[in-house]
Amino acid sequence: MATMAAASSFAVASGSEPKATPKKIGFLNRTVTHAGLRCLNIVDKLQSRTTTQQLRKKHVKKQKAMPGVVMDCRSGMNMVFVGAEVGPWSKTGGLGDVLGGLPPAMAANGHRVMTVAPRYDQYKDAWDTGVAIEVKVGYITEKVRFFHCYKRGVDRVFIDHPMFLEKVWGKTGSKIYGPTTGTDYEDNQLRFSMLCQAALEAPRILNLNSCEYFSGPYGEDVVFIANDWHTALLPCYLKSMYKSKGMYETAKVAYCIHNIAYQGRFSFGDFSLLNLPDAFRSSFDFIDGYEKPVKGRKINWMKAGILESDKVLTVSPYYAEELVSGVEKGVELDNIIRKTGITGIVNGMDVQEWNPSTDKYISIKYNASTVMIAKPLLKEALQAEVGLPVDRDIPIIGFIGRLEEQKGSDILVEAIPQFIREKVQIIVLGTGKKPMEEQIQQLEILYPDKARGVAKFNVPLAHMIIAGADFILLPSRFEPCGLIQLHAMRYGTVPIVASTGGLVDTVREGFTGFQMGAFNVECDAVDLADVTAVASTIRRALKSYGTPALAEIIENCMTQDLSWKGPAKKWEEMLLSLGVAESNPGIDGEEIAPLAKENVANP
Ligand SMILES: Nc1ncnc2c1ncn2[C@@H]1O[C@H](COP(=O)(O)OP(=O)(O)O[C@H]2O[C@H](CO)[C@@H](O)[C@H](O)[C@H]2O)[C@@H](O)[C@H]1O
Numbered sequence: 001m002a003t004m005a006a007a008s009s010f011a012v013a014s015g016s017e018p019k020a021t022p023k024k025i026g027f028l029n030r031t032v033t034h035a036g037l038r039c040l041n042i043v044d045k046l047q048s049r050t051t052t053q054q055l056r057k058k059h060v061k062k063q064k065a066m067p068g069v070v071m072d073c074r075s076g077m078n079m080v081f082v083g084a085e086v087g088p089w090s091k092t093g094g095l096g097d098v099l100g101g102l103p104p105a106m107a108a109n110g111h112r113v114m115t116v117a118p119r120y121d122q123y124k125d126a127w128d129t130g131v132a133i134e135v136k137v138g139y140i141t142e143k144v145r146f147f148h149c150y151k152r153g154v155d156r157v158f159i160d161h162p163m164f165l166e167k168v169w170g171k172t173g174s175k176i177y178g179p180t181t182g183t184d185y186e187d188n189q190l191r192f193s194m195l196c197q198a199a200l201e202a203p204r205i206l207n208l209n210s211c212e213y214f215s216g217p218y219g220e221d222v223v224f225i226a227n228d229w230h231t232a233l234l235p236c237y238l239k240s241m242y243k244s245k246g247m248y249e250t251a252k253v254a255y256c257i258h259n260i261a262y263q264g265r266f267s268f269g270d271f272s273l274l275n276l277p278d279a280f281r282s283s284f285d286f287i288d289g290y291e292k293p294v295k296g297r298k299i300n301w302m303k304a305g306i307l308e309s310d311k312v313l314t315v316s317p318y319y320a321e322e323l324v325s326g327v328e329k330g331v332e333l334d335n336i337i338r339k340t341g342i343t344g345i346v347n348g349m350d351v352q353e354w355n356p357s358t359d360k361y362i363s364i365k366y367n368a369s370t371v372m373i374a375k376p377l378l379k380e381a382l383q384a385e386v387g388l389p390v391d392r393d394i395p396i397i398g399f400i401g402r403l404e405e406q407k408g409s410d411i412l413v414e415a416i417p418q419f420i421r422e423k424v425q426i427i428v429l430g431t432g433k434k435p436m437e438e439q440i441q442q443l444e445i446l447y448p449d450k451a452r453g454v455a456k457f458n459v460p461l462a463h464m465i466i467a468g469a470d471f472i473l474l475p476s477r478f479e480p481c482g483l484i485q486l487h488a489m490r491y492g493t494v495p496i497v498a499s500t501g502g503l504v505d506t507v508r509e510g511f512t513g514f515q516m517g518a519f520n521v522e523c524d525a526v527d528l529a530d531v532t533a534v535a536s537t538i539r540r541a542l543k544s545y546g547t548p549a550l551a552e553i554i555e556n557c558m559t560q561d562l563s564w565k566g567p568a569k570k571w572e573e574m575l576l577s578l579g580v581a582e583s584n585p586g587i588d589g590e591e592i593a594p595l596a597k598e599n600v601a602n603p
């Protein structure tokens with residue numbers, strides 16, 4: 001906001017024209033200046049028809065800068081984010097958070113931004129556009145419809161087909177990929193092939209007039225941001241169905257890896273289901289030593305996504321390094337990524353959903369100057385909520401996450417006997433693999449006055465833990481970025497983290513949290529050394545409880561800018577470098593809270 005207020009004038013194309021004074025633009029109600037923002041006054045428009053027409057080809061921002069002078073200002077890019085989850089409409093974890101939070105930050109910077117995700121449920125706020133297309137999935141042709149809403153400056157597009165809705169309806173959040181954790185829907189390849197094809201049509205055919213600055217279809221000068229294995233076919237179809245026919249000539253694809261553990265490996269014969277020319281076969285070709293889902297030669301969607309895209313990204317710089325470090329951390333795609341290269345940009349967090357001074361799930365609102373008064377009260381509320389003895393003097397350690405080996409809840413459970421005699425309580429919230437759910441549910445029986453495990457996907461409780469706990473534990477075997485430590489830091493809850501991926505980039509030992517060292521990435525056993533590291537670091541953290549040193553760490557945590565603002569600028573720089581026609585830098589934007597608030601989705 002400060003940057004905006006300090007701005008002094010628009011750059012006006014004609015030297016003879018008086019300089020415009022700073023103006024509030026209606027959209028987002030902000031003042032805008034930027035070197036990259038081109039403004040033509042009405043005289044220039046008459047003299048330079050071609051330029052103006054070129055401008056109109058894309059989006060044109062109109063405003064009255066001064067009485068009698070109409071200025072057409074253009075900035076930004078057309079961006080289409082594609083993913084299997086988009087929060088808050090659909091979310092099983094961090095992928096949904098990123099597709100929910102990064103696009104509005106891009107829109108705030110003046111870009112025209114769309115997300116495309118499946119319509120898993122009857123979302124109250126997204127309407128049928130009336131537009132339908134036919135796409136070939138596998139050996140059949142299916143009709144899909146486009147639903148739409150406009151929130152926080154972003155066109156949210158949902159792909160409607162029974163393959164999404166019938167399976168998941170009413171259970172969004174848990175059944176997106178399969179009926180239970182660890183079991184995938186048999187037609188996932190068809191479902192995500194459909195998503196990719198529909199996403200490629202959306203910018204061309206949807207006539208969206210969501211706000212006064214952008215109208216009509218996005219057109220073909222777009223950059224697609226494809227996320228994880230589900231969208232790996234997008235760059236392939238872009239080439240085989242469009243570029244080969246002279247369409248989407250300058251369009252580009254950035255491919256973002258949120259988790260290399262899920263690659264989309266399927267039987268080699270399934271290539272024929274994808275309806276791609278034979279030339280693409282080698283990009284999918286993959287051999288591993290595993291028998292799942294079939295023995296031997298396979299297709300690997302993520303491998304193709306990496307090879308066929310114009311740029312490969314991931315969600316933190318340290319994870320980017322880990323991915324190319326070797327076969328273990330690169331999960332057998334390290335050699336491919338070494339060839340293409342990869343850029344890591346650390347995730348931001350949604351500072352609207354996670355804001356201790358407005359959070360609707362917590363009874364006391366607070367900020368960095370009131371945290372020490374608020375936390376004990378929020379702790380008592382949390383203890384009462386989960387049925388632990390209510391005592392504000394007992395430090396609480398929280399854990400939130402998908403219950404998969406990645407997150408290390410099994411390591412935590414094994415470490416508990418080594419520190420449970422300390423003055424401490426533990427609260428674990430997560431869903432996922434059944435044995436791991438059962439393991440956390442046992443905690444209450446083993447340690448009735450000390451520990452609780454809640455095997456539910458429970459957003460209000462996640463907020464209460466983030467606010468009421470003193471420490472948040474992330475004993476991850478690997479962690480591409482991690483959002484929970486970001487949420488925690490904003491709430492003055494100090495992270496204790498394994499030294500891996502984004503946890504290395506975002507938590508500074510002794511300054512904003514505690515590092516435990518890197519853990520064994522082998523997932524089929526719990527390494528005793530990791531158990532010891534968890535227990536000894538927890539004891540170290542507990543020693544700091546109530547000390548000025550911890551108070552300083554809490555303050556350091558809470559006074560950081562963890563929003564998407566910084567990461568969005570880095571994303572913009574990278575996407576601009578791809579050279580999509582008609583792409584320009586954005587502006588230095590701010591989301592306007594009231595607008596964003598009234599537009600918060602209500603799925
Ligand atoms: N039981 C429960 N109840 C309520 N809420 C729950 C919950 N379990 C998890 N959540 C929520 O889901 C999100 C999980 O975020 P993570 O960063 O841990 O993502 P995840 O590992 O799924 O995603 C991957 O993608 C993200 C985004 O790029 C990376 O940060 C991450 O490292 C990578 O593994 C948080 O918002 C958390 O509060």
Ligand SMILES: OC[C@H]1O[C@H](O[C@H]2[C@H](O)[C@@H](O)[C@@H](O[C@H]3[C@H](O)[C@@H](O)[C@@H](O)O[C@@H]3CO)O[C@@H]2CO)[C@H](O)[C@@H](O)[C@@H]1O
Binds near residue numbers: 096228262
């Ligand atoms: O936002 C949370 C994560 O969501 C995605 O991960 C899902 C993954 O892409 C799906 O394929 C599926 O994973 C299952 C996998 O296919 C199966 O072989 C078996 O290993 O079990 C897995 C778990 O059921 O579900 C994952 C979510 O649980 C996204 O790709 C990740 O980046 C996100 O972290």
